[in-house]
Amino acid sequence: xxxxxDPDYWVxxxxxxxxxxxxxxxxxxxxxxxxxxxxxxxxxxxxVQIVLADGTLIEGRVCRQDASADLALIEIGAxxxxxxxxxxxxxxxxxxxxxxxxxxxxxxEAKLRGNIDARSDDYACQGGAAIxxxxxxxxxxxGDYSGYSGxxxxxxxxxHEPVVVGILxxxxxxxxxxxxxANVLFAATISEAVSRFDHLQLSHLIDVLRPPGPQAGTxxxxxxxxxxxxxxxxxEWFHRLKEWADAxxxxxxxxxxxxxxxxxxxxxxxxxxxxx
Numbered sequence: 001x002x003x004x005x006d007p008d009y010w011v012x013x014x015x016x017x018x019x020x021x022x023x024x025x026x027x028x029x030x031x032x033x034x035x036x037x038x039x040x041x042x043x044x045x046x047x048v049q050i051v052l053a054d055g056t057l058i059e060g061r062v063c064r065q066d067a068s069a070d071l072a073l074i075e076i077g078a079x080x081x082x083x084x085x086x087x088x089x090x091x092x093x094x095x096x097x098x099x100x101x102x103x104x105x106x107x108x109e110a111k112l113r114g115n116i117d118a119r120s121d122d123y124a125c126q127g128g129a130a131i132x133x134x135x136x137x138x139x140x141x142x143g144d145y146s147g148y149s150g151x152x153x154x155x156x157x158x159x160h161e162p163v164v165v166g167i168l169x170x171x172x173x174x175x176x177x178x179x180x181x182a183n184v185l186f187a188a189t190i191s192e193a194v195s196r197f198d199h200l201q202l203s204h205l206i207d208v209l210r211p212p213g214p215q216a217g218t219x220x221x222x223x224x225x226x227x228x229x230x231x232x233x234x235x236e237w238f239h240r241l242k243e244w245a246d247a248x249x250x251x252x253x254x255x256x257x258x259x260x261x262x263x264x265x266x267x268x269x270x271x272x273x274x275x276x
Contacts, residue, residue: 008053009088009164010103010152013060013074015041015048022103022150023050023074024164027260028082031074032193033150034169035065035127038072048074052086066196068129070169071188073197090190091163093134093155095119101168103151112148114138114183116155123186126170132192134166138183145171145185153187167193 009025013033021037031050041048046062059077066072076082093099093116101112114137123133134153138145145168153166166187 008102009086010053012051013037013048013150014051015043017049019105020048022105022148024103024150024152024167025082025087026073026190026193028084028087029076030063031060031076032167033072033074034167035067035070035072037150038062038065050074050076058082064197066127066129068125068127069131069188069192069196070125070127071167071193071196088152088154088164089161090194091155091165092191093119093153093165093189098156099134099136099165100154100156100162101148101151102154103148105147109147110140110142112138112140112145112185114140119189125186125188132189133169134187134189135172136185136187138185141183148185165190 011023011025011031013020013023013031018040020040021033023031023033023037026032038048041062048060048062050058050060052058058080060074061077062072063075064073095116095118097116099114099116104111116134117137118135119132120135121132122130123135125131125133136153149168149170151168152164153168154162155165156162166189168185168187170186172184172186
């Protein structure tokens with residue numbers, strides 16, 4: 001269980017009250033999940049019900065999917081508000097450290113935890129793509145871990161607040177008999193997930209953070225003016241962030257968070273507004 005100060009950011013995904021799988025809040029507007037969790041989704045408009053950890057039911061829609069990496073992004077309905085405090089900070093896993101999965105497919109299921117054994121830049125996932133992935137050993141030998149896919153992987157950041165470092169995708173194969181391994185799981189890193197979806201770029205962040213206006217052309221027009229005015233500064237800032245990421249000086253998950261903050265400040269007309 002999470003403590004009173006921890007954000008409950010994991011979710012259940014449902015259709016007609018029937019559970020499809022798990023996922024978690026990546027930003028206040030988007031839920032990240034494993035694509036195979038949505039195999040039971042039958043609605044043509046790709047609508048899905050999102051059940052927050054506290055039981056709140058909100059509407060969503062599958063807006064992006066990457067079959068090769070087995071990842072999907074679900075957009076939360078515009079009339080629903082998810083506070084930033086519910087979003088877990090992302091980070092980079094420490095190989096040799098411990099991990100924990102706060103999501104369980106049911107209340108009578110075990111909570112998973114174990115060791116982070118390795119990180120690979122070219123893990124061949126079942127979808128066919130070579131992705132950055134974590135290899136995880138699980139303390140709880142359940143044999144079958146289906147139902148946990150799509151849930152977040154948290155790393156204990158050496159005594160600090162845990163950070164989310166990955167998303168559970170699949171079990172490893174047992175080379176002896178071709179069956180699933182008893183306690184080896186693989187998770188795509190948050191860095192990999194962030195790199196797969198253009199919805200985390202500037203234009204989408206502006207839409208996510210745009211405050212609702214009472215009439216079209218009033219608040220919306222002002223926001224567009226702010227975006228245009230500060231566009232060059234934002235692009236320059238984003239270019240600098242990309243250079244840091246390419247140089248390995250900052251993790252892409254941290255870059256995404258900084259983009260979010262920069263876009264929010266642009267919307268609030270605060271970006272570049274200070275002196276000096």
